[in-house]
Amino acid sequence: GLSVSQTMKTIVLKGDKSGFFVCCLGGHREIDMKKLPEVTGDRDIETVPAERLQTLTGYVRGGVSPLGMKKKLRILVDSQILNEDSVSMSAGKRGLQLWLRPSDLVSATEGQVASFSKEKH
Structure with missing residues (x-):
């Protein structure tokens, strides 16, 4: 079965310095x-509102994929995800999933691996 740790979230943010x-x-x-x-060099970071997502990424909320975005955005991949053999992520539409090895995700997105997460409470 699918464990929650294998499900990947893709969140679009905006930093005061990094954009x-x-x-x-x-x-x-x-x-x-x-x-x-500490990873981005920003002082202030906020989540991008749902209505801006489509313009930036080409995707709607709940369907944002790190692959094939409309604009080339910097991609940060949390180091914790590298512990999984494969991860499931949105394939660009709500309800449509794509499976990838984390290392392939990093290669395909030219992502930067960094530690920026904590356990959910």
Whole structure:
């Protein structure tokens, strides 16, 4: 079966210095807003509102994939996800999933592996 740690979330954010970027992390984790600014160099980071997602990524909320985005955004892949053999992520439409090895995701997106998540409570 599918474990929550194998389900990947793709979250689009905006930093005050770095601009728009994407975080990919396991479904069982959440972004650590203390660690993330250390990775991006931003002081202030906010989640991009749902209505801006389509313009930026070409995808709607719930269907955002780190692959094939409309604009080339910086992709950060949480180091925790590399512990999985494969991960499931949105394939660009709500309900449509794609399976990839984490290392292939990093290669395909030219992603930067970093530690920016914490366990969900």
